[in-house]
Amino acid sequence: MVCLGNICRSPLAEGILKQKIQEKQLDWEVDSAGTSGWHEGELPDQRSIAVAKNHGISILDQRSRPLNTSDLEEFDLILAMDHSNYQNIKKLAKDSRLEEKIDLIMNFAPNEEGTAVPDPYWNDNGFEQVYQMLDRACEGLISAYAKK
Ligand code: 4NP
Numbered sequence: 001m002v003c004l005g006n007i008c009r010s011p012l013a014e015g016i017l018k019q020k021i022q023e024k025q026l027d028w029e030v031d032s033a034g035t036s037g038w039h040e041g042e043l044p045d046q047r048s049i050a051v052a053k054n055h056g057i058s059i060l061d062q063r064s065r066p067l068n069t070s071d072l073e074e075f076d077l078i079l080a081m082d083h084s085n086y087q088n089i090k091k092l093a094k095d096s097r098l099e100e101k102i103d104l105i106m107n108f109a110p111n112e113e114g115t116a117v118p119d120p121y122w123n124d125n126g127f128e129q130v131y132q133m134l135d136r137a138c139e140g141l142i143s144a145y146a147k148k
Contacts, residue, residue: 001105002089003081006034006064008120009130010081011044013105015052015059016131017138026146031075035088037066047120051127055135072098079105079141082116106133108140 001013010032017030042064043049052059069092072078078101080086086104093099106115117133120126 001030001032001079001081002035002067002085003032003117004034004036004085004119005039005121006032006066007039007042007045008048008127009117009134010034011059011062011064012048012052012127012131013079013081013134013138014062015057016055016134017141019057020138020142024142024146026142029075031071032062033065033067033071035067035085037064039064040066045121047124047127051131055131067092069094072101076101078102079108079137081105082119105137105141108138108144109133109136110140112136 001010001017003009014030014032021028021030044059044062049059067089072093078089080089080102083104086102089102090099093102104114106112106117117130118126120130
């Protein structure tokens with residue numbers, strides 16, 4: 001799960017997907033990172049912590065870190081929150097095999113393909129909307145990949 005700062009959107013995406021994985025007893029590894037290292041080592045944004053907590057999810061174990069090229073090797077799917085993240089991740093992919101792992105997270109939400117998860121950093125009211133979008137995308141991701 002990748003956004004710009006790895007403090008607002010991608011920590012929520014990580015928390016939401018991990019909760020669904022636990023509920024469905026799936027053996028998936030999930031992590032999140034930022035295309036920037038601006039907030040490296042920091043906790044998620046207090047507003048993301050609060051909205052996750054409202055939905056019964058703790059993201060307090062997470063710390064921001066920048067995405068690196070080895071993540072593209074290690075993980076099967078690299079999911080960008082918006083088109084800018086997507087372009088920046090692509091710059092790290094050295095060949096088409098790695099490029100093919102990169103997708104926009106909302107491509108997994110039915111009828112919301114191509115949509116960007118808006119950056120809520122400058123909008124205190126945006127966090128619940130971001131949560132709901134990511135919840136739909138993570139549900140779609142599980143439907144797409146979980147063995148029936
Ligand atoms: P995120 O949000 O990419 O969802 O973590 C942001 C966090 C920090 C900044 C921008 C977006 N910033 O400009 O510091």
